[in-house]
Amino acid sequence: MFLGRVIGRVWSTVKTPSLSGQRLLVVQPVMPDGAPAGRQLICTDTTGAGAGELIYWCRGRESSFPFLPDEVPTDATIVGIVDEVNLKQPAENG
Amino acid sequence: MFLGRVIGRVWSTVKTPSLSGQRLLVVQPVMPDGAPAGRQLICTDTTGAGAGELIYWCRGRESSFPFLPDEVPTDATIVGIVDEVNLKQPAENG
Amino acid sequence: MFLGRVIGRVWSTVKTPSLSGQRLLVVQPVMPDGAPAGRQLICTDTTGAGAGELIYWCRGRESSFPFLPDEVPTDATIVGIVDEVNLKQPAENG
Amino acid sequence: MFLGRVIGRVWSTVKTPSLSGQRLLVVQPVMPDGAPAGRQLICTDTTGAGAGELIYWCRGRESSFPFLPDEVPTDATIVGIVDEVNLKQPAENG
Amino acid sequence: MFLGRVIGRVWSTVKTPSLSGQRLLVVQPVMPDGAPAGRQLICTDTTGAGAGELIYWCRGRESSFPFLPDEVPTDATIVGIVDEVNLKQPAENG
Numbered sequence A, B, C, D, E: 001m002f003l004g005r006v007i008g009r010v011w012s013t014v015k016t017p018s019l020s021g022q023r024l025l026v027v028q029p030v031m032p033d034g035a036p037a038g039r040q041l042i043c044t045d046t047t048g049a050g051a052g053e054l055i056y057w058c059r060g061r062e063s064s065f066p067f068l069p070d071e072v073p074t075d076a077t078i079v080g081i082v083d084e085v086n087l088k089q090p091a092e093n094g
Helices: A061-067 B061-067 C061-067 D061-067 E061-067
Strands: A002-011 A025-029 A041-045 A054-059 A076-081 A084-087 B002-011 B025-029 B041-045 B054-059 B076-081 B084-087 C002-011 C025-029 C041-045 C054-059 C076-081 C084-087 D002-011 D025-029 D041-045 D054-059 D076-081 D084-087 E002-011 E025-029 E041-045 E054-059 E076-081 E084-087
Touching (some): A002 D041, A061 A076, A061 B061, B025 B076, B041 C002, C041 E002, C061 C076, C061 E061, D054 D061, D061 D076, E025 E076
Parallel strands (some): A041 A076, B041 B076, D041 D076
Antiparallel strands (some): A002 A025, A002 A054, A025 A041, C025 C041, D002 D025, D084 E002, E054 E076
16 A cells, blocks of 8 residues: 545546445555655545545555445545554664 | 546457447546646546546556446546546645 | 557467467557557467557456456457557547 | 565554554565665555565555455555575576 | 566565465566566566576466466466567558
């Protein structure tokens, strides 16, 4: 998964029926230190995240798992809201 | 999903049978502000989108879901037409 | 899917049995205007495409659909030969 | 799979239920020589890896296999801890 | 699929059980002309390839097909050893 920040929302009337009722959020990928990193994308959401929140999203086939047995045609879904990121100094192996 | 603009169409007679009857649209990925972003691609379509329309597409395995039970060999499908993109200022977490 | 041009072929004796009998073509990704774009790759083929032909290929899990019920371990398959690409000027939304 | 080093952890209370009980580790991709290479990501874990350890992770649909029959919505999972990487001089084919 | 050269091996004791008995090879992606191209990765193997050999690998969900009915959590598998790559001059379409 990757970290991201919710920065907006997409409104859409004409869409494939299996996307009905899904919120579509605009996400800016960020690094653990909060710096933007990469191309903004559109995510479905399982968390109720709002604008400005730090989240992590899952991409690919697995991003549709939370909606099973519905086969939602999404390739990116917000699966959690971040409380805190702890970065540690790399230690020795083992 | 990613935002994109429909900029053309591909015509093809010789193709794998499961693609028969699918419109193949040329899509230019764009950022939420409308700026082009990345390599143009070929999408199947579930929305009836036409040239110039702002759409979002789904890639990967999920892009074939709208065609189930047909197993259409596509890796990118237009799943919605955009009415409006709202970008908000990032707020505080929570 | 992406556009590409067939530029060669790979010969291989030792391979996983489920690839037996598959032609392996070298493809150069191209833009709709024909310019090369990105890393050359190896594709299986469902179309009988030959060297120099403009094709489009599907990647990922879906690229193995045309071979079902065989589970061919391919991640890129040529699924059509291009007759013509029409690029239009972007029009207004709707 | 790719090599990486565990550099931190993400804490998250609000998440999709199928992620409950999963440790979420921050991983820095590295090259075989240990140099950082690419964007940090969030991985689930099957190995009990700790901060500083050299690991390899699997991405995509397969990254959820270790959790079957649970359908965990993850796209990156640590599947092993590295004891040693042996790099050899390329020899002749065959 | 992509071409690559086997340049090493990863040894690992602690790993997800479904990877037991799998050789893990370090692969340098290469272009058809042999030039290195992109980030080194770790592949499972179905061919018995050794250091220095020119191979092609399959990525994604399909890379686990050769191991079915085992659900091996791999996202990159060597599926063939290259005898020869023939590059041709692009000809006219058709």
